[in-house]
Amino acid sequence: MKAREIRTWTTEELHERIEDAYRELFALRHQLSMGRLEDHSQLKTTKRDIARMKTILRERELIAEMMEEAVQ
DSSP states (O other): OOOOHTTSSSSEEEEEEHHHHHHHOOOOOOOOHHTOOOOOHHHHHHHHHHHHHHHHHHHHHHHHHHHHHHHO
């Protein structure tokens, strides 16, 4: 998942996808603990995707704060 692609999503969609990614991460960890996870790189990829999404959310929050300060 690329940051460019993530930036095209709405904030609501971003929150939903973060929740889905956390559910996926939970499932992957469960599979790992049960010894059934075949592709261990999925854990790393999912964590990075979550981090990217959260970073973009934070960027949006900072931009909104800067806009508020500029108006005042």
